Amino acid sequence: METQELHRGRLIDHIQLVVADLPASRRFYEAIFAVLDVPIGGSADDYFWADELFVSTADSAAALGQLTGRHHLAFQARDRAMVDAFHAAGLANGGKDNGAPGERPYHPGYYAAFVIDPDGNNIEAVYHGEADRSAASVEIRF
Template identity: 80%
Template sequence: MQTNEIHRGRLIDHIQLVVRDLPASQRFYQAVFDALEVPMGGTADDYFWADELFVSTADSVAALGQLTGRHHLAFQARDQAMVDAFHKAALANGGKDNGAPGFRDYHPGYYGAFVLDPDGNNIEAVFHGAAQRSAPSVKVTF
């Protein structure tokens, strides 16, 4: 048997959403990122990005002319107040309510809110509570 160490932390390298209306999406995500205290990484005429999320138009070189389907993305929040601020900012900037801020039965302390972005993607902000704050590296035996 071989033992491999697997790092748990940043599982996703990046996600790309290809959208119909880039200015509407940029307005929505800028408000969401501001509420979550995530800086915008960069912008151009056909895309913008922050952290691991890249959003572009269909005619962007990176998009290959195709819109992406509907996705569920969950962003981490520092606390319940940040989840609340996310929901409020999203609704004020083109988002549609898909689940008001509150506790969910997923695990103890799970506090989240859901909105649909201008393209219908289910966007969530979640605070996992103090008990769920860190995920250590684990060893897995194959």
């Protein structure tokens, strides 16, 4: 498997989700990543990846035969419109609403939406607002 670019100094190097229905997951993630401007980096019959997210089947050589548990992943968006588009794309491609786009009390300007993916993961898109453009997405919500 190739990599697009190596980023040293990040807290997270990569994340793997092991899913029950790879085509459903791929449809969901391709749709939300299209609106977040994140390309799918590669794929095979039993996995696909985008940036530092690797998604595979349980019988993939990259997995240990077990589905991963429920996770919360937050992806950064460029603006509020991108958060809105993420939410709509997620719902239209097998996701379930877990929080419509809107301001959250985490800090001023925190605008986010939450969608449950086909395997029950809580997937978020967040825009931190103009006043806090340098802030990283570190919020954890279970």
